[in-house]
Amino acid sequence: MRLLPLTLVLAIQSVLAAQPAKRFYNTHDYYVLEHDPLEGASLAEIASALGVEVVEQAGELANHWLVRVAKGLQKRDADPVLRSLEGLRLEAKSPHSPRSESTLQRRRVASSVKNVFPQTLRQRVKRAPPPIRPPKVETAEEVAHRLEFQDPEFGRQWHLVNNDYPEHMMNVTALWEDGITGKGVITAFVDDGLDYTSDDLAANFYAYGSYDYNDHTDLPTPVLFDDHHGTRCAGQVAAVKNDVCGVGIAYDSKVAGIRILSGPISDIDEAAALNYDYQNTSIYSCSWGPPDDGRSMEGPGYLIRKAMVNGIQQGRGGKGSLYVFASGNGGRSGDQCNFDGYTNSIFSVTVAAIDFKGYHPDYSESCAANMVVAYTSGGGNYITTTDRGKNKCSHSHGGTSAAAPNAAGIFALALQARPDLGWRDVQHLCVRTALQVNPDDPDWEQTAAGRPYSYKYGYGSLSGVDFVKAAQTWKLVNPQTWIDLPAVQINNGTMDANWTTTGGSPIPEDGVESKITVTKELLEDHNFAGLEHVTVKVWITHTRRGDVEVELVSPNGVRSVLAARRYGDNANTGYPGWTFMTVKHWDEDPVGEWTIRVSDQRKEDQSGVFLGWSMSIWGSVADPEKEHKPYVVPLEDDVLPPLPSNTTDDGSSSSIVPSSTSTKTIPRPTEHLPGDHGESDGENHKPAFSTTGTAASPTKPPEDVAESATASPSITSTPDEGWFSDLGSLASNQVWFFLAIGAVVIFGVGVGLFFWRRSVARKRRANYSSLHDDDVAMGAVGRNSSGARAPRQTKELYDAFGEVSDDEDADEETALRPHIASPGLHTGLHSGFLDDDDPPTAGSDPKETRYRDEPESPVDDEKERSGATSPGSGSGSGSSWEHASETR
Ligand SMILES: *[C@@H]1O[C@H](CO)[C@@H](O)[C@H](O)[C@H]1NC(C)=O
Ligand SMILES: *[C@@H]1O[C@H](CO)[C@@H](O)[C@H](O)[C@H]1NC(C)=O
Numbered sequence: 091m092r093l094l095p096l097t098l099v100l101a102i103q104s105v106l107a108a109q110p111a112k113r114f115y116n117t118h119d120y121y122v123l124e125h126d127p128l129e130g131a132s133l134a135e136i137a138s139a140l141g142v143e144v145v146e147q148a149g150e151l152a153n154h155w156l157v158r159v160a161k162g163l164q165k166r167d168a169d170p171v172l173r174s175l176e177g178l179r180l181e182a183k184s185p186h187s188p189r190s191e192s193t194l195q196r197r198r199v200a201s202s203v204k205n206v207f208p209q210t211l212r213q214r215v216k217r218a219p220p221p222i223r224p225p226k227v228e229t230a231e232e233v234a235h236r237l238e239f240q241d242p243e244f245g246r247q248w249h250l251v252n253n254d255y256p257e258h259m260m261n262v263t264a265l266w267e268d269g270i271t272g273k274g275v276i277t278a279f280v281d282d283g284l285d286y287t288s289d290d291l292a293a294n295f296y297a298y299g300s301y302d303y304n305d306h307t308d309l310p311t312p313v314l315f316d317d318h319h320g321t322r323c324a325g326q327v328a329a330v331k332n333d334v335c336g337v338g339i340a341y342d343s344k345v346a347g348i349r350i351l352s353g354p355i356s357d358i359d360e361a362a363a364l365n366y367d368y369q370n371t372s373i374y375s376c377s378w379g380p381p382d383d384g385r386s387m388e389g390p391g392y393l394i395r396k397a398m399v400n401g402i403q404q405g406r407g408g409k410g411s412l413y414v415f416a417s418g419n420g421g422r423s424g425d426q427c428n429f430d431g432y433t434n435s436i437f438s439v440t441v442a443a444i445d446f447k448g449y450h451p452d453y454s455e456s457c458a459a460n461m462v463v464a465y466t467s468g469g470g471n472y473i474t475t476t477d478r479g480k481n482k483c484s485h486s487h488g489g490t491s492a493a494a495p496n497a498a499g500i501f502a503l504a505l506q507a508r509p510d511l512g513w514r515d516v517q518h519l520c521v522r523t524a525l526q527v528n529p530d531d532p533d534w535e536q537t538a539a540g541r542p543y544s545y546k547y548g549y550g551s552l553s554g555v556d557f558v559k560a561a562q563t564w565k566l567v568n569p570q571t572w573i574d575l576p577a578v579q580i581n582n583g584t585m586d587a588n589w590t591t592t593g594g595s596p597i598p599e600d601g602v603e604s605k606i607t608v609t610k611e612l613l614e615d616h617n618f619a620g621l622e623h624v625t626v627k628v629w630i631t632h633t634r635r636g637d638v639e640v641e642l643v644s645p646n647g648v649r650s651v652l653a654a655r656r657y658g659d660n661a662n663t664g665y666p667g668w669t670f671m672t673v674k675h676w677d678e679d680p681v682g683e684w685t686i687r688v689s690d691q692r693k694e695d696q697s698g699v700f701l702g703w704s705m706s707i708w709g710s711v712a713d714p715e716k717e718h719k720p721y722v723v724p725l726e727d728d729v730l731p732p733l734p735s736n737t738t739d740d741g742s743s744s745s746i747v748p749s750s751t752s753t754k755t756i757p758r759p760t761e762h763l764p765g766d767h768g769e770s771d772g773e774n775h776k777p778a779f780s781t782t783g784t785a786a787s788p789t790k791p792p793e794d795v796a797e798s799a800t801a802s803p804s805i806t807s808t809p810d811e812g813w814f815s816d817l818g819s820l821a822s823n824q825v826w827f828f829l830a831i832g833a834v835v836i837f838g839v840g841v842g843l844f845f846w847r848r849s850v851a852r853k854r855r856a857n858y859s860s861l862h863d864d865d866v867a868m869g870a871v872g873r874n875s876s877g878a879r880a881p882r883q884t885k886e887l888y889d890a891f892g893e894v895s896d897d898e899d900a901d902e903e904t905a906l907r908p909h910i911a912s913p914g915l916h917t918g919l920h921s922g923f924l925d926d927d928d929p930p931t932a933g934s935d936p937k938e939t940r941y942r943d944e945p946e947s948p949v950d951d952e953k954e955r956s957g958a959t960s961p962g963s964g965s966g967s968g969s970s971w972e973h974a975s976e977t978r
């Protein structure tokens with residue numbers, strides 16, 4: 091009796107090895123039967139008792155059997171198997187059933203069947219491709235609910251979830267859901283401090299990477315009344331998910347504060363700041379730069395450029411520090427980010443602004459070095475972020491200052507997902523994943539690589555989801571290489587270190603052209619592939635720099651406007667070896683003729699000469715196996731023809747670098763951002779630079795700017811113009827009278843604040859002066875101490891109002907530094923610090939005169955000149971800016 095079932099089981103076992111049996115759901119009902127062999131009944135006994143046919147083992151589940159029974163003829167008898175089992179179980183339980191052998195057998199069967207699962211057909215939904223999210227757009231409230239945000243102001247953080255314009259936001263919530271929140275990534279805010287006591291930042295504060303270069307203490311405590319900028323920027327990246335204000339884009343990442351903007355700082359301190367804790371810190375978010383006044387042209391000094399190169403080569407375990415720079419807020423003054431040596435550095439990612447409707451706010455600077463845009467103030471909206479204080483929230487943050495941290499936040503998310511991304515990988519991902527906004531805007535032009543590019547939006551708006559998803563599968567680029575093409579001298583044009591020139595071609599109105607040819611052989615010889623940045627250095631003299639326009643046309647006909655007209659730029663220095671940069675030729679084939687066109691807007695009797703230019707192309711090595719050397723920052727060699735460069739890896743060489751000893755004035759506070767930036771009317775219908783070149787971008791009437799620029803600088807401050815013009819429109823009302831009275835009161839308070847601040851500042855700086863007494867007597871410092879304070883006082887007075895001057899000195903011409911060049915003479919002097927200790931005296935501000943290109947006073951400069959002053963040596967990209975200006 092037992093034999094039969096056994097053979098049956100064996101037969102079944104042999105079936106098991108084979109493929110699963112074909113199913114016949116039309117004719118049979120299928121069940122999975124869970125068998126308990128220990129209860130005595132064999133599978134075959136159960137099968138016969140229940141009237142089912144054993145098909146096979148159910149997958150890999152032990153003691154689970156797929157069984158079937160022919161579908162019942164009558165519909166009503168839908169589940170004969172379950173009913174027979176039920177019958178067996180009832181019978182087994184019944185105390186009245188006779189104790190026959192067959193009853194016992196049925197009991198055994200009943201208890202040997204642990205479970206029976208009827209099988210019904212069900213359609214599974216495919217997992218891949220991932221289900222398209224329902225088109226319904228989630229509101230901030232819904233996101234907050236789902237992600238359990240308690241942060242009370244999250245609903246106002248439209249840059250995270252934009253209820254009104256859902257297509258315009260940083261698009262990061264999907265990443266948060268995937269657990270990408272910036273864990274393990276550190277961003278440093280090189281700024282005016284960071285309030286680590288804020289409940290919204292304390293938990294994410296990274297003290298080890300923080301330092302105060304203004305007060306030389308370990309913690310970046312905001313001290314001055316307006317030291318809130320760095321805190322607000324930090325909140326955008328790493329505001330904690332808690333019950334304070336809102337959240338940061340990378341709310342599980344860490345932030346460090348490196349304080350440099352709250353007082354004067356030397357180049358070496360700034361250089362050190364940009365490399366501070368650079369193995370642990372990945373990102374340096376920098377929302378400052380030279381004045382955005384439409385007439386400055388300044389860049390980082392040699393040591394600072396060296397520090398940035400050190401950062402991208404050695405930082406983050408050799409992956410490279412990420413430098414994120416705000417493009418600048420001087421759009422209304424016609425300022426352009428190619429006149430700022432930080433934003434036009436190939437080593438930084440330059441981020442401009444768009445507003446919550448996706449428009450271009452008029453303060454945001456355009457240029458060919460703009461890489462992407464990120465959301466910030468404009469169109470009636472601001473950025474909501476953590477503010478200085480224990481439990482404070484700011485609803486008035488903005489400008490390109492707030493665009494850069496939003497980009498930094500996205501990079502922090504990407505580095506969590508892909509810690510191995512190099513600094514150039516991040517730039518590649520920006521170029522590839524930024525989203526085009528306002529496609530009808532005439533500023534968009536197609537690049538040779540087929541991407542839309544705009545001077546206003548760069549490659550488009552940075553999107554968290556697009557950037558990070560692309561990063562996750564990104565193949566790392568080959569190491570960087572570059573080719574310096576030999577400088578072209580126009581009509582034997584030369585310029586020496588004193589800016590003395592010979593030769594060159596006068597610049598006619600319709601421009602003068604020159605060409606440089608790149609050959610295939612040249613690329614092969616240099617193991618060069620994959621064009622990225624193009625830099626162009628020009629030597630041009632002109633009695634009014636703002637009239638000169640420079641553009642570069644690639645072999646494929648792609649045009650990069652490097653310098654468009656700047657109405658406010660009256661400098662008479664021209665471009666003594668200034669370097670422009672463009673990202674518009676990314677991935678273009680560089681072989682062929684590159685044409686530079688220099689043209690002149692010929693105002694009055696202003697004129698100039700085009701002396702020469704050089705070009706460098708930057709990209710990837712074609713073959714990483716071949717030897718390639720890392721880039722070395724050349725010493726200042728802004729002379730034409732360029733001297734053979736003779737640098738060693740540590741940058742030391744026979745000559746002394748003048749800018750290494752300089753200090754810069756860092757105005758406090760410097761809201762170059764127009765006061766009404768949040769109201770700034772966005773636009774999406776104007777090219778950044780007009781094609782004819784006769785009418786460039788400023789939204790302001792040209793005459794306006796030109797005139798104001800020649801007037802006293804304390805009156806020309808752009809933001810103030812905005813402010814006063816508002817008042818002007820009110821003047822017709824009665825309100826004017828009360829405002830006037832208010833202004834008088836404010837003025838009084840301002841004066842009080844100014845003197846209070848100055849006395850505080852002096853006390854703080856007293857240490858330096860006593861430390862460096864010896865230096866003071868010498869060289870540049872000696873000269874400086876005879877300078878006057880008047881302009882600086884004016885500036886500070888403006889500061890005291892909290893209203894901003896972007897013009898803190900008496901020089902409306904330029905910000906280029908004619909160097910105190912004398913190599914050797916000033917080495918080691920930390921003169922800048924001392925300047926600020928001097929009591930006000932007659933004359934002009936030491937630093938201001940010192941770095942200006944206006945003729946220096948013969949008396950003051952005698953000592954300097956005897957030491958071979960070389961105004962040109964630090965000019966252009968080589969020079970350091972003296973007004974770091976915060977609050978972009
Ligand atoms: C955000 O990303 C999702 C893809 O996850 C996309 O469907 C959506 O359109 C994006 N939104 C914006 C504003 O870019
Ligand atoms: C930072 O990096 C240094 C080495 O460069 C390491 O010793 C230190 O532990 C790191 N600190 C943190 C907090 O990770």
Ligand SMILES: *[C@@H]1O[C@H](CO)[C@@H](O)[C@H](O)[C@H]1NC(C)=O
Pocket residue numbers: 581582
């Ligand atoms: C440039 O200099 C070379 C030699 O020094 C001379 O032959 C040539 O004529 C000069 N060109 C011009 C345009 O002056």
Ligand SMILES: *[C@@H]1O[C@H](CO)[C@@H](O)[C@H](O)[C@H]1NC(C)=O
Pocket residue numbers: 733734736
């Ligand atoms: C460059 O350096 C080498 C050796 O260090 C030296 O012989 C040469 O004269 C230098 N050239 C210049 C132009 O300084």
Ligand SMILES: *[C@@H]1O[C@H](CO)[C@@H](O)[C@H](O)[C@H]1NC(C)=O
Pocket residue numbers: 586587588955958959960
């Ligand atoms: C620059 O001018 C100074 C004096 O004005 C002079 O001593 C020096 O030789 C000049 N330098 C050059 C390169 O001509």
